[in-house]
Amino acid sequence: MxxxxxxxxxxxxxxxxxxxxxxxxxxxxxxPPQILPAPLEFFGKFIGYLTMDGFGVHIGATLYEIFVGFIIGSAMGLVFGYFLAKSVVLERLFTPYIVLAQIAPKISIAPLFVLWFGLGATSKIALVILVVFFPIMVNTIIGIRSVENNMQDLLHILKANRWQRFWSVEIPYSLPSIMSGLKVSTTYAITGAVIGEMIGAKAGLGYLVILGNETFDINMILTAVILLSVIGLVLYLLSSYLEKKVLHWHESQDMIM
The missing domain is CATH 1.20.5 (Single alpha-helices involved in coiled-coils or other helix-helix interfaces)
Structure with a gap:
């Protein structure tokens, strides 16, 4: 086998x-079933919710927030990480403010985003961007600065220009660290979207968790939680697959069983 x-x-x-x-x-x-239903009983309710008219809107809303926020947050993290890694002045200037934004509990920032951007998807996307940005930025900085001094000296001797340094050395050296940041950020993206939806939303799986709590519907809560877990698992597996394809040449993939 x-x-x-x-x-x-x-x-x-x-x-x-x-x-x-x-x-x-x-x-x-x-x-009591209103506290915790039996597996078969819950499975029937679960299928009922999935086939209910309009339920797909909530799944789509959460996926949209996660996808858009993750793409924008990742792009910003990569750009900021690269320039901060190349400039000590920029790092000292921006890092304290970036760290302060990350230290603040996201549950306390979410109401501000709802007030600023409304109950729609924009406030949740902004929160996803915030939680995704930091780990990717940090891992990009670590990756760019992982280039060995001997390699730097060789590039200097060969008179390599900035583009040649970036494409031939900095990207290969930084990719393992960046891919690790992307894998971590997939789970953060789900957390950010759900927190935003639980604070204030018109749709989404996090919204269903709060609605189920207010209506004492344990089946709705469990359905939303399971779907969020499945989404998280799928995103993690996709990021692992992407890492394996992108880093097929790297020694770290030899240790994956």
Missing amino acids: SKYGRKSILVIGTLLIFLLLWQIYVTAFKV
């Missing part, structure tokens, strides 16, 4: 054990 087959069996087996324990817990302790 291949390693992928063994992994699949392990994942499915773990899921079945979890569902069995869930059923045993609900049955043994007579947990």
Whole structure:
């Protein structure tokens, strides 16, 4: 049996054990369905929500916020990271303010974004940009500055211009660090979007979590949470696949089983 087959069996087996324990817990302790429904009962509700008219709008809203915010935040992180890595003056000038923006709890910033940008997607995208920007910027700085001194000296001897340095050396050296930042940022993007939706929104899976809480609908809350987890898993797997393709030449991929 291949390693992928063994992994699949392990994942499915773990899921079945979890569902069995869930059923045993609900049955043994007579947990009311409004607190925690049985697996089969919840599965019926889950399918019902997925086939409900308008439910896809909430999934689409969250995916849109994550995708747009991640793209813009990543691009900004790469650009800022590169210029800050190349200039000590710029780093000393901007880093304190960037760090302050990251230190502030996102749950406290989200209401400000809702006030400034409204209940629509813009406020959530802005929050996603904020949480995605920092890890990519930091990893870009680390990657650019990871170029060895010997390589720098060689480039100087060869009289390589800025473009040649960037394309031939700085990109290959920084890619492993940048890809790690992108993988981390995928999970941050989901967190940023959900926090924004829970503070104030017209649609989205985070909005459904709050709506389910207000209406005491545990099935709606669980459905939204599971969908968010699935989205997070898919995004992480996609970023891992991209990393494997982009860094197929790097030694780090040899350690991945």
